[in-house]
Amino acid sequence: xTSHASAATLAAYAAGDPxxxxxxxxxxxxxxxxxxxxxxxxAEFAGPPLxxxxxxxxxxxxxxxxxxxxPTRRRAWRQVAHRWAAWSLIPWAVITTxxxxxxxxxxxxxxxxxxLVLLLAPVAPLAGMVVAWSRRTDPAWETIAGTxxxxxxLLLRRTxxxxxxxxxxxxxxxxxxxxxxxRWLLPSxxxxxxxxxxxxxxxxxxxxxxxxxxxxLAVAVPGIVTAQLPVLMQPDxxxxxxxxxxxxxxxxxxxANDHRRLxxxx
Numbered sequence: 279x280t281s282h283a284s285a286a287t288l289a290a291y292a293a294g295d296p297x298x299x300x301x302x303x304x305x306x307x308x309x310x311x312x313x314x315x316x317x318x319x320x321a322e323f324a325g326p327p328l329x330x331x332x333x334x335x336x337x338x339x340x341x342x343x344x345x346x347x348x349p350t351r352r353r354a355w356r357q358v359a360h361r362w363a364a365w366s367l368i369p370w371a372v373i374t375t376x377x378x379x380x381x382x383x384x385x386x387x388x389x390x391x392x393x394l395v396l397l398l399a400p401v402a403p404l405a406g407m408v409v410a411w412s413r414r415t416d417p418a419w420e421t422i423a424g425t426x427x428x429x430x431x432l433l434l435r436r437t438x439x440x441x442x443x444x445x446x447x448x449x450x451x452x453x454x455x456x457x458x459x460x461r462w463l464l465p466s467x468x469x470x471x472x473x474x475x476x477x478x479x480x481x482x483x484x485x486x487x488x489x490x491x492x493x494x495l496a497v498a499v500p501g502i503v504t505a506q507l508p509v510l511m512q513p514d515x516x517x518x519x520x521x522x523x524x525x526x527x528x529x530x531x532x533x534a535n536d537h538r539r540l541x542x543x544x
Contacts, residue, residue: 283309283316292323301535367436370409371443374402378444382451392507395451397498399462400469402448404486406440407473433482433537437470461511464519469493471526478536 283291283306290298291306298306310317324332381394445463452462469489476485501508509515 282313283319285319288316288320289323292320367406367410367439367443370406374405374444375447378402378447378451382454385451385455391505392501392511393455393457394502395448395455396457396462396507396511397501399448399452400465401490401493401498402444403437403440403466403470404473404490406444407437407470407477407486408483408490410436410440433474437474441467441470458513458516460516460520461513464516464523465511468519468523468526471523471530474537475526475530475533478530478533482537 287298287302287306289295291303310320321329377398378395381398384391385393385395445466448462448466449459452459473482473486473489476489477483479485480488497508497510501511510519
């Protein structure tokens with residue numbers, strides 16, 4: 279929004295006009311948060327039944343504030359935790375870290391087989407994105423999905439938390455196995471960025487499940503069955519992974535507004 283929302287836009291928003299898409303509605307809501315003048319103008323477009331309902335709600339809220347118990351102050355660390363992550367990520371972090379440890383032990387026990395750490399690394403963050411961005415695992419999903427500007431910001435925050443959780447054990451396993459960090463880091467970042475890019479169109483959880491399943495079926499399982507490291511994970515493919523990581527990340531940033539659509543929350 280610029281200085282103020284137009285009267286036509288506010289009228290369409292108040293009437294629930296289907297011509298005002300999700301991005302337009304969320305832009306109006308974001309502007310209304312800090313503009314009292316536009317909020318007053320929006321109230322003029324509300325019909326008598328809605329005004330009566332709002333008055334009743336306001337009276338109930340005022341009564342609850344006067345007669346209810348004093349609010350409990352939340353600790354600072356809990357506020358930060360809720361802004362950056364969800365409790366549903368804890369089981370995922372434990373399971374994923376355990377899987378990385380198991381892959382590391384198998385690599386040490388069977389050094390003649392393809393490295394399971396390298397085969398697991400690209401899809402390790404994707405399971406966390408499914409958990410962190412799913413209506414089935416996040417109890418606050420409906421609240422977040424209906425909050426102006428919450429989607430993209432929270433998605434990026436949770437993605438950073440997922441990467442910060444899974445990259446250290448992968449780095450430790452790769453270091454002990456003598457693997458170059460680029461061999462597991464570049465594929466991991468590429469598939470994570472691809473999930474964000476595709477997730478803006480079909481939903482983050484669906485994109486993560488689709489890419490993860492595709493990687494396992496097309497790369498990981500054939501590598502284990504043939505006992506040969508796939509071509510994609512060979513050292514000669516690092517330049518290709520680096521180029522793919524840059525391109526996919528740039529596209530994900532350019533299409534960031536796709537995550538302001540409700541479709542990306544499916």
